[in-house]
Amino acid sequence: MEPSQEGAASDRDLMARLAAGDREALAPLMERHYRRLYRLALSYLRNPDDALDVVQETFVKAFQKADRWDGSTEAGPWLSRVAVNQSIDRWRRNRRRQATFTPLAEGDHDEALAAGGPDPDRRVLRREMRDRLAVALEGLPERQRAVVMLRHYQEMSLDEIAQTLGMRLGTVKSTLHRALGRMRTGLRGELQS
Amino acid sequence: MIHLSHLRFRRRVGLLAAGVLEGRDRERTRAHVEACARCRREYAELAAVVAAMEADPVRSAVPELPVSVLIDRVDRQIDRAAARPPAPVVGWRLALPAAAAAVLTLALLGPELAARLWPEPPTPVPTGPAVTPAPAAAASDEFLDRLDRNMAREHTAHYLSEAQDVLLSVAGTEADCVTEEDRVDVGEAPDRSRDLLSRRALLVEGRPEAVASARAVLDDVEMALREVADLPSCVRRRDVERLRQKVERRHLHMRIRLMTRELEG
Numbered sequence: 001m002e003p004s005q006e007g008a009a010s011d012r013d014l015m016a017r018l019a020a021g022d023r024e025a026l027a028p029l030m031e032r033h034y035r036r037l038y039r040l041a042l043s044y045l046r047n048p049d050d051a052l053d054v055v056q057e058t059f060v061k062a063f064q065k066a067d068r069w070d071g072s073t074e075a076g077p078w079l080s081r082v083a084v085n086q087s088i089d090r091w092r093r094n095r096r097r098q099a100t101f102t103p104l105a106e107g108d109h110d111e112a113l114a115a116g117g118p119d120p121d122r123r124v125l126r127r128e129m130r131d132r133l134a135v136a137l138e139g140l141p142e143r144q145r146a147v148v149m150l151r152h153y154q155e156m157s158l159d160e161i162a163q164t165l166g167m168r169l170g171t172v173k174s175t176l177h178r179a180l181g182r183m184r185t186g187l188r189g190e191l192q193s
Numbered sequence: 194m195i196h197l198s199h200l201r202f203r204r205r206v207g208l209l210a211a212g213v214l215e216g217r218d219r220e221r222t223r224a225h226v227e228a229c230a231r232c233r234r235e236y237a238e239l240a241a242v243v244a245a246m247e248a249d250p251v252r253s254a255v256p257e258l259p260v261s262v263l264i265d266r267v268d269r270q271i272d273r274a275a276a277r278p279p280a281p282v283v284g285w286r287l288a289l290p291a292a293a294a295a296v297l298t299l300a301l302l303g304p305e306l307a308a309r310l311w312p313e314p315p316t317p318v319p320t321g322p323a324v325t326p327a328p329a330a331a332a333s334d335e336f337l338d339r340l341d342r343n344m345a346r347e348h349t350a351h352y353l354s355e356a357q358d359v360l361l362s363v364a365g366t367e368a369d370c371v372t373e374e375d376r377v378d379v380g381e382a383p384d385r386s387r388d389l390l391s392r393r394a395l396l397v398e399g400r401p402e403a404v405a406s407a408r409a410v411l412d413d414v415e416m417a418l419r420e421v422a423d424l425p426s427c428v429r430r431r432d433v434e435r436l437r438q439k440v441e442r443r444h445l446h447m448r449i450r451l452m453t454r455e456l457e458g
Contacts, residue, residue, distance in 0.1 A: 023271070034263060046251070052258055059267045060274065084431050092354060114299035126248070133245050141362045141380055151211060152246040158213050178380055182366070184238045187245065188297040 018066035030059055033076065034173035036154065037083045042146065043153040045094075046086040046134050054090055058083045077164040080154065084146050084165065091142075136186035142180035147172060206232050210239035345400040349407050350456035352389065352396055356414045357449045359385045364437040373433055375430045379421070386422035390415065410452045413443050 009028060017025035033057055035113055040053035061082050074075075136147060146165060148154045156164065162172045200237055202225040207216050209222045226232045245250075256263070363382045393415055396404060404411070424432070440446065 023268070026267065030264055030267065034260055035256065039254055042254050043249075043251045048254075048257060051255060055256070056263060059263075060270045063267070063271055064274070069455050094360075095354075095358075098313060123452070129245060130249060134250060136242075139365050141382075142358075143381065144440050147213055148246075150245060151213070153249075153252055172391070173213075174204075174210060175407065176211055176380060177224065180207045180211060180239050180242055181378070183242045184235075187242055 002178045012071065015066055015069050015071075015075045018063055019069060023063065026059060026063055029062070029075070033079055034059075037079060039089050040083050040149060040154055041081060043149045044084070044185070045135075050090055050094070054086045057086045058124060060154060061086070074164055079162055080150065080164045081166070084150075086141050088146070130191060132187060136183045139186055140179050140182060144175050144182070147175045150184070196396065202229070203232060203235070206236050207239055210236055210243050212243070221369055239362045248401040299390055308401075342400055345396070345403040346456040348412070349404045351395050353407070353410065353414060353449045353453050353456075354416060355385075356389055357446060359389065359421060360440055360445065363424075363433060366433060376427050377430050377433060379424055379426055379428050379433065383422050383424050383426065385416040390418050390422060398441075402418075404456070407452050407456060410448050414449065415444060435450065
């Protein structure tokens with residue numbers, strides 16, 4: 001979770017203002033959460049344009065449905081939940097159109113890859129590994145993938161995941177266990193090489 | 194006894210690798226892993242999966258769009274949505290009577306209301322016979338019929354898409370549950386199949402003619418879902434393979450894709 005900025009309005013204040021129809025509250029909320037939600041959507045969809053669309057939809061929904069936020073959860077997990085649902089919807093639509101998974105195109109987020117080292121061979125290996133990883137993630141059922149994303153890409157605790165996805169803690173544990181087992185099988189050859 | 198304890202720990206090995214075990218639980222699981230060669234191997238592989246995700250550049254990706262542009266986009270989308278008449282949020286079965294009432298009102302009040310709502314352009318008034326309620330009522334029937342038909346087709350497309358997702362998840366399953374017996378874990382697929390089967394009747398009982406062309410695909414999908422619904426969550430690999438082949442022989446995935454497209458127009 002990205003912490004609230006000191007001195008600035010808290011997430012709760014901003015959500016309360018949104019619920020009252022104050023659109024000015026949207027900008028600070030977006031500045032605080034949009035990077036995190038972008039990474040969440042990108043890890044799910046593996047496509048930067050789709051991920052941006054999901055972030056946009058998430059904040060539109062946040063404004064439109066803010067009055068349904070009852071304050072029992074923090075704004076961060078609530079926004080994450082909206083973003084996960086939007087990502088799942090987008091993924092289903094993409095698949096229906098047969099625009100199925102395509103790994104990140106060459107050049108996407110290259111600066112992040114370059115940070116791995118200047119050695120070209122190593123970069124190629126890393127790219128291959130990343131593509132295999134993306135395929136393994138894409139092979140997970142929706143719910144399992146969402147749990148893995150929130151744990152390993154958003155570093156949420158199990159409690160936060162349960163809160164975000166509206167699942168029981170035990171279900172989150174068993175889902176995470178199954179998902180990792182499935183990925184392990186899918187990546188076995190890659191991990192041994 | 195030892196076997197049970199081992200199984201209990203095996204379930205926790207994944208959680209240990211995921212870094213979510215704490216305190217005594219973590220220490221006990223770690224001790225078990227150190228003492229058990231198979232668990233050690235499993236832990237090493239799971240930890241490698243976690244490490245691969247931690248090295249994924251997506252984790253540090255930065256959106257290419259500045260937040261100011263995104264804020265502007267969101268603002269415009271909210272404005273556009275506000276300018277549109279509110280979309281009905283009720284289910285189509287509830288929406289239909291409301292639409293019928295609206296059309297009936299229009300039919301009864303007829304030209305007078307229509308003229309108020311949509312003033313005619315400044316063209317000469319036709320001298321032909323006045324519009325009577327009968328054609329308007331006919332138009333309303335036609336409108337409702339089309340709406341009903343489109344809804345039925347849309348629901349069927351959505352149903353087929355979900356069913357395909359279940360069948361793909363079963364066919365693609367590789368997660369062992371009990372390796373010695375060559376069994377794999379099909380997770381939530383049986384539950385999801387049962388849920389889909391319970392919704393199946395609703396699709397064809399309302400407007401059978403609207404989805405008549407999908408009947409054959411729906412029947413084959415139903416048969417496949419019934420088989421999945423009967424599976425235990427831990428199933429023999431060869432049973433999954435047999436099911437996958439059956440689905441393949443019937444070209445079910447291709448037929449679902451084509452039918453979904455047709456239904457969605």
